[in-house]
Amino acid sequence: MKLIRFAILAPLAMTGVALLAQAPAVTSSPAATAENYEEVVGTADNDAKIAIPAFATNADVATQTSAGTTSALGLSLASVIYGDLKNNGLFKPTGPGSLPRPALAQIQAPDYPGWQGRGTDMLLQGYVRAEADGNLTVGCYLYDVSLGQQLAKAGWTVPPGEWRRAAHKCADLAYSRLSGENPFFDSRIAYIAETGPKGHRMKRLAVMDSDGANHTYLTTGQSTALTPRYSPDYSKILYLSYFNGSPRIYVYDLASKSQKLLLQSPNPLFAPRWSPDGRSILYSMAIAGNTDIYKMSSSGGASVKLTSSPGIDIGGSFSPDGSKIVFESDRSGSQQVYVMDADGSGQKRISFFGGRAATPEWSPRGDQIAFTHIAGNFRIAVMDPAGGSMHYLTDSWQDEAPTWAPNGRVIQFFRTTRNTGQTGIWQVDLTGKNERKLATPGDGADPAWGPLRP
Amino acid sequence: MKTQTAIAAVFASALVLSACSHKAPKILPPDPGGSVSTDTGTAGNGAATPGSQADFTAQLMGQDTVYFDTDQYNIDSADQQALAAQVAWLAKYPAKRATIQGHTDERGTREYNLALGERRANAAKNYLVSLGVDASRLTTQTFGKDQPVALESNEEAWAKNRRAVTITID
Numbered sequence: 001m002k003l004i005r006f007a008i009l010a011p012l013a014m015t016g017v018a019l020l021a022q023a024p025a026v027t028s029s030p031a032a033t034a035e036n037y038e039e040v041v042g043t044a045d046n047d048a049k050i051a052i053p054a055f056a057t058n059a060d061v062a063t064q065t066s067a068g069t070t071s072a073l074g075l076s077l078a079s080v081i082y083g084d085l086k087n088n089g090l091f092k093p094t095g096p097g098s099l100p101r102p103a104l105a106q107i108q109a110p111d112y113p114g115w116q117g118r119g120t121d122m123l124l125q126g127y128v129r130a131e132a133d134g135n136l137t138v139g140c141y142l143y144d145v146s147l148g149q150q151l152a153k154a155g156w157t158v159p160p161g162e163w164r165r166a167a168h169k170c171a172d173l174a175y176s177r178l179s180g181e182n183p184f185f186d187s188r189i190a191y192i193a194e195t196g197p198k199g200h201r202m203k204r205l206a207v208m209d210s211d212g213a214n215h216t217y218l219t220t221g222q223s224t225a226l227t228p229r230y231s232p233d234y235s236k237i238l239y240l241s242y243f244n245g246s247p248r249i250y251v252y253d254l255a256s257k258s259q260k261l262l263l264q265s266p267n268p269l270f271a272p273r274w275s276p277d278g279r280s281i282l283y284s285m286a287i288a289g290n291t292d293i294y295k296m297s298s299s300g301g302a303s304v305k306l307t308s309s310p311g312i313d314i315g316g317s318f319s320p321d322g323s324k325i326v327f328e329s330d331r332s333g334s335q336q337v338y339v340m341d342a343d344g345s346g347q348k349r350i351s352f353f354g355g356r357a358a359t360p361e362w363s364p365r366g367d368q369i370a371f372t373h374i375a376g377n378f379r380i381a382v383m384d385p386a387g388g389s390m391h392y393l394t395d396s397w398q399d400e401a402p403t404w405a406p407n408g409r410v411i412q413f414f415r416t417t418r419n420t421g422q423t424g425i426w427q428v429d430l431t432g433k434n435e436r437k438l439a440t441p442g443d444g445a446d447p448a449w450g451p452l453r454p
Numbered sequence: 455m456k457t458q459t460a461i462a463a464v465f466a467s468a469l470v471l472s473a474c475s476h477k478a479p480k481i482l483p484p485d486p487g488g489s490v491s492t493d494t495g496t497a498g499n500g501a502a503t504p505g506s507q508a509d510f511t512a513q514l515m516g517q518d519t520v521y522f523d524t525d526q527y528n529i530d531s532a533d534q535q536a537l538a539a540q541v542a543w544l545a546k547y548p549a550k551r552a553t554i555q556g557h558t559d560e561r562g563t564r565e566y567n568l569a570l571g572e573r574r575a576n577a578a579k580n581y582l583v584s585l586g587v588d589a590s591r592l593t594t595q596t597f598g599k600d601q602p603v604a605l606e607s608n609e610e611a612w613a614k615n616r617r618a619v620t621i622t623i624d
Contacts, residue, residue, distance in 0.1 A: 198602065198605045199601070199602055199603065199605050201600065203600075226568075227564065227565060240568075245553065246595055246596075247568060247596065268569075268572050268595075270565050270568050270569060271565045284565070284569065286569055286572040286573070286596070288580075289527070289572065289576035289577060289580075290573075291572065291573075312566060312569040312570065312573065314565050314566060314569050315565055330525075334525065335566055358563040358566055359563050359565070372563055374561075374562075374563075378561075378563075397607075398560075398561070400563050400564070401564065416560070419605075419606055419607045421560070421602075421605070445564075446564065
């Protein structure tokens with residue numbers, strides 16, 4: 001089930017022999033072109049009009065994908081890419097539904113005048129080809145139409161069940177080339193799927209792609225599931241569930257579809273978190289009314305207690321380099337955000353905004369901390385790691401529990417509706433714009449965004 | 455009627471699936487067990503069996519629950535009266551054990567509310583112990599904001615949900 005990236009070095013007819021192993025691929029244009037391009041992007045506005053026509057194919061044959069034949073798949077690939085870029089808000093994409101489908105020969109030799117005539121700035125197109133072994137080869141090409149220049153290209157070989165990943169990789173290629181930011185579309189989200197009336201909610205662990213596709217329930221809902229976290233390698237999910245009426249931390253193994261208790265304890269356990277390298281796990285444990293944060297190796301063994309205030313110390317999110325942890329504590333009398341070294345030393349409050357500050361999450365870029373600010377309403381906000389430059393990203397009755405996209409530019413959170421208690425997963429970018437609700441089969445809460453997939 | 459203590463199998467339950475399957479498994483792994491539940495039924499004539507949970511709730515007339523202010527877990531004078539009434543009942547049935555379930559209103563973040571519910575349950579438990587109930591008879595649970603009894607989003611409902619409920623174990 002690996003997605004294999006290969007370098008597109010040869011003319012299209014020969015790419016079949018260019019299937020390389022997972023060696024780093026040559027994906028960008030020649031250096032001179034790239035340098036020219038950087039100048040362009042410096043002055044380009046972020047509302048680039050991108051045409052994304054249906055992908056071409058060498059032969060319209062059946063595939064083992066849900067999309068159908070290679071021709072239908074070419075349309076679906078472009079639609080997925082269109083969805084990614086449209087929802088991101090930085091671009092003005094035009095989808096395949098209103099564009100002519102290029103011929104295969106035009107994929108590497110675009111009809112620039114034709115696209116210029118359509119008023120598009122950028123052209124993102126590609127091809128799909130069914131391989132004899134059932135896998136699919138997808139090529140992705142980004143062109144600057146006005147310059148008449150290729151900006152980027154890449155190709156991937158994917159098993160049929162993962163065809164959407166090739167589309168996300170293609171969207172990521174365009175996004176990162178045009179925005180200068182790191183990619184993030186090819187990633188997954190763990191969350192809690194909620195159904196039922198407010199006083200009697202069923203809460204199931206579920207996972208999905210960053211665009212809501214490939215949705216899967218992992219638990220039945222017989223027991224409440226809460227607060228999942230993907231391991232950095234996507235092999236496991238830490239989450240909370242109840243056993244004998246007490247919250248416990250479970251480790252769900254995605255390959256074996258089995259789960260076990262993280263550790264045996266008579267005490268309630270909360271707020272499991274992975275370290276960025278996956279080697280350590282933070283958890284919070286309540287003993288006789290006092291909750292503290294502990295750290296343990298993800299391979300087991302003894303725990304180290306990191307906090308010891310008489311209040312509730314809970315949660316925790318590592319800085320990307322693993323050296324620091326941001327967490328929340330009510331030791332001052334109300335929930336506030338604190339930073340400490342990863343060994344628990346040097347604990348220092350950083351939130352001084354009035355109201356309460358909760359659920360801090362360190363950006364994967366390291367430059368920001370997202371959190372829930374509570375002053376009347378619950379709003380998602382960000383601040384720098386010293387507690388400065390705080391600003392709100394959302395304004396609603398109850399938004400909580402931010403989680404970062406792998407590139408640190410987009411945040412998801414969940415929103416609760418007053419009275420009904422209905423929940424939904426929402427997304428917003430760091431400017432506070434482009435807020436939208438994710439499509440989930442039912443209600444959703446506790447989103448946890450995983451890293452970019454390799 | 456019979457009390458049920460549901461303890462489901464917890465540990466690894468690998469499912470046999472074809473290696474290439476991308477679909478959700480038809481059989482999901484078993485969830486952890488449910489909470490300790492207890493029978494609130496009464497005898498056929500409406501009278502609770504003495505010493506049962508039904509008897510406890512009937513005798514306590516609402517004093518099986520104590521309420522808290524926003525973000526607080528202190529035991530105020532009304533709480534003290536309620537807990538004293540609980541102690542009187544528990545003293546009559548010294549073999550009975552009880553669990554105290556701590557809850558919060560919806561106006562808090564999920565994880566903090568779980569810890570706050572635990573703190574409230576412990577505050578109630580500690581007060582019962584201070585009045586002479588053997589600590590070994592009492593356990594605590596927390597459900598955070600996940601089990602409201604009042605479903606509206608207003609101060610009145612939130613006040614009802616910030617609570618610790620004592621449930622005797624039949």
